[in-house]
Amino acid sequence: xxxxxxxxxxxxxxxxxxxxxxxxxxxxxxxxxxxxxxxxxxxxxxxxxxxxxxxxxxxxxxxxxxxxxxxxxxxxxxxxxxxxxxxxxxxxxxxxxxxxxxxxxxxxxxxxxxxxxxxxxxxxxxxxxxxxxxxxxxxxxxxxxxxxxxxxxxxxxxxxxxxxxxxxxxxxxxxxxxxxxxxxxxxxxxxxxxxxxxxxxxxxxxxxxxxxxxxxxxxxxxxxxxxxxxxxxxxxxxxxxxxxxxxxxxxxxxxxxxxxxxxxxxxxxxxxxxxxxxxxxxxxxxxxxxxxxxxxxxxxxxxxxxxxxxxxxxxxxxxxxxxxxxxx
Ligand SMILES: NC(=O)c1ccc[n+]([C@@H]2O[C@H](COP(=O)([O-])OP(=O)(O)OC[C@H]3O[C@@H](n4cnc5c(N)ncnc54)[C@H](O)[C@@H]3O)[C@@H](O)[C@H]2O)c1
Numbered sequence: 001x002x003x004x005x006x007x008x009x010x011x012x013x014x015x016x017x018x019x020x021x022x023x024x025x026x027x028x029x030x031x032x033x034x035x036x037x038x039x040x041x042x043x044x045x046x047x048x049x050x051x052x053x054x055x056x057x058x059x060x061x062x063x064x065x066x067x068x069x070x071x072x073x074x075x076x077x078x079x080x081x082x083x084x085x086x087x088x089x090x091x092x093x094x095x096x097x098x099x100x101x102x103x104x105x106x107x108x109x110x111x112x113x114x115x116x117x118x119x120x121x122x123x124x125x126x127x128x129x130x131x132x133x134x135x136x137x138x139x140x141x142x143x144x145x146x147x148x149x150x151x152x153x154x155x156x157x158x159x160x161x162x163x164x165x166x167x168x169x170x171x172x173x174x175x176x177x178x179x180x181x182x183x184x185x186x187x188x189x190x191x192x193x194x195x196x197x198x199x200x201x202x203x204x205x206x207x208x209x210x211x212x213x214x215x216x217x218x219x220x221x222x223x224x225x226x227x228x229x230x231x232x233x234x235x236x237x238x239x240x241x242x243x244x245x246x247x248x249x250x251x252x253x254x255x256x257x258x259x260x261x262x263x264x265x266x267x268x269x270x271x272x273x274x275x276x277x278x279x280x281x282x283x284x285x286x287x288x289x290x291x292x293x294x295x296x297x298x299x300x301x302x303x304x305x306x307x308x309x310x311x312x313x314x315x316x317x318x319x320x321x322x323x324x325x326x327x328x
Pocket of ligand 1: 012013015092094143145
């Protein structure tokens with residue numbers, strides 16, 4: 001099956017991720033049809049949010065085309081039949097099985113059978129979701145990170161019934177979108193990064209809840225250890241770079257002592273039950289005044305462009321090193 005990737009890409013759900021993904025596609029030359037399933041959930045700010053993100057991408061050098069010109073390449077709608085000219089439709093609605101299932105029914109009855117349908121689910125198994133479709137073989141996970149336009153992260157995930165060769169084509173297309181994608185060939189809950197990150201979150205709660213360290217110290221340690229090298233290379237390369245023998249010895253002693261708790265930690269349970277939502281309402285693991293919340297948000301925004309630039313520089317350098325293998 002050959003994908004006609006010159007056609008448009010549809011996005012269903014224009015919340016945080018849907019608008020961010022639309023921006024990422026537009027700055028990489030892809031025309032977009034953006035559908036909000038519940039028009040009353042969006043305000044007139046949704047198109048504005050995309051326009052502002054496009055302006056920022058232009059200002060920061062992520063795009064060479066002025067925002068106004070790119071904005072002409074997106075069509076907003078709430079009518080599923082407008083998705084007909086798409087080669088790919090990406091679902092970005094709430095992480096709720098019933099809602100996703102309803103949305104798949106509407107997409108499938110509006111587009112031809114050869115159109116690929118993908119989900120941005122964070123952790124629902126793709127094999128389970130694809131069984132909600134009439135044509136399950138057309139379904140894949142395409143898991144983006146926020147903000148989709150500065151992050152090079154994208155996981156393509158095959159379910160049990162998704163043909164691997166189509167997954168490989170999606171992988172190739174997303175490289176053209178400026179991503180450094182990964183292909184998860186066999187479905188697993190949480191895919192690659194959420195499995196790794198949640199193993200870290202679990203251990204972080206274990207250390208704090210059992211009095212070994214404060215929240216501040218755990219954060220500082222992660223920022224200055226993993227944070228110091230993770231944009232440069234991944235876990236396996238890092239072990240090679242720093243001598244894998246030491247890791248081999250430590251694993252024998254440390255693995256049996258790591259947390260393997262299977263319930264949600266008490267600390268996050270209590271905050272979540274009281275409605276805490278981090279910087280969005282000032283109540284999280286830290287407290288924020290509205291001024292502090294805004295300052296964290298805008299500093300993080302700036303950082304994401306800076307880290308994108310830094311990681312691009314080093315991606316080029318590591319490509320040069322890899323090509324040494326073939327130069328004699
Ligand atoms: N937020 C992140 O950083 C992030 C990262 C990766 C993946 N995801 C995943 O992306 C998806 C969307 O997340 P988000 O953060 O953009 O959420 P969001 O809350 O910002 O947006 C949700 C969207 O779902 C729509 N929606 C709500 N109720 C609906 C209904 N009954 N029927 C149809 N549509 C409905 C909303 O109108 C909105 O467009 C989720 O599956 C989430 O797990 C999120």
